[in-house]
Amino acid sequence: MHVKALDENVVAHAKDRGLDALVYAPHFTRLPTIRERAARFSDDDLLVVPGREVFTGPWNARRHLLAIGLTDPIPDFITFRGALAELDRQDAAVLVPHPEMLNVSCSRADVAADPDAFDAVETYNAKALPPQNRAARDVVRDTGLPGFGSSYAHLRWTVGEAWTAFETAIDSPADLTAALRSETPRRVVHRTGLDHHLRGLAEFAHLGYENSWGKVDRLFLSGTEPTHPSHIAYDGRFDDVAVY
Template sequence: MTRPLLLDVPTRVDFHVKILSERVVQRAKERDIDVLVYAPHFTRLPTIEARADRFTDDDVLVVPAREIFTGSWRDRKHVLGIGLSRPIPDFVSLPGAMDALDEYAGATLVPHPEFLTVSLGQAAIERYDGVVDAVEVYNPKHLSRHNETARRIATELDVPVFGSSYAHLPGTVGEVWTTFDREITSTEDLVDAVTEGADRTVAHRPGFAHQARCALERAHLGYENTWEKVDRLLLSGMEATHPDHVAYDGAFDDSSVY
């Protein structure tokens, strides 16, 4: 997935959005975002790739990615894979997911470390040194203490950083970005920038409007974690990213937790 070489360095990347539409892409352009990493919940990789390709244009590159939900719903940990050469399902063990990401992902990122109960902690990040390529140090769902914890982990473990809007709502797109010191015009370029330790800075929009957007995203988090959603995701039938789905051809039977 490549677009024309029209960007001037540096490049602004919003490393994690859950939604994608014309409105989202327009918002990215208004916020001077050059690259969006699109990783919706419980959606198979071919679907993500097709939508990313559809919404990529001369101004915004959309990079397909998967936020893998490891473990059971009650004990889940999130890991973000970019540049995947093979689909990886949700609801596999953390070791199984990390082994698959090590083999099939161009870059493996840790979103929102030590945030609530859905994140990798410092010990796990250290355990998977050599697999983890970057740790998120700012997103709008974090409180200040979460950002401080994430930065401490990245510093103590000497792991590169990134920031994202983690946008579940269109208005949050582009609230946070990571600026690289190079031109990025393809998924491969982004993977190289992450894994090669390219110079980068993490920034966010200032002021009350940004804080209001953060508050809206935190409110949305409450909706996301209701038992109604659990019922919809797990009890309504075979999900597209369940390891037992025919699309995975039994490749993850040994690491499936359901």
């Protein structure tokens, strides 16, 4: 339900793990680019669905939203409410990835304040530590929203460590969007054992690299990057909700 890496090795690994589909949602990449790459790596055995993990709010207090079924591009670093309004306008499936994780996610209070704004909450993330996954399950228990599971793979070998098994065929991006928005029954499944645990720890350690301030300052605050709200591609549509 959520991977950051996509190449021939990822596709082969996903097929070896018996997956039918991946949601490809790399950081700070515009929707047309994601769509093009997803289409390139989709075939009869593996569907790659384009998605966007939107960074809302300022860097030090950001809340992520995973959007599937977008019709139009949406930037990062816009307000939380501004992002939710835009995703609602597009009738996208709005998912809560890694809730209650550090400063990169929605809290239980965020979800409980407006549960109708969300379609599902992640209850198992291969990157998360056990207490974080327990906290995520508490969010689902308290709000009554459906759950989903994800490898959240930034590293290629983590693909297939966790997945979501739907009780319906998912043959297209539209099928997945519809299944999520209609609360189609599903099970959250993950691998177990030492190898699974070590792969998860490697992913968690990767957080330190991807969240370094130097990387953010270099890439995202100048206004010229692909998903910055002031980028020319957005034609000023998000100026009123931009936080940078």
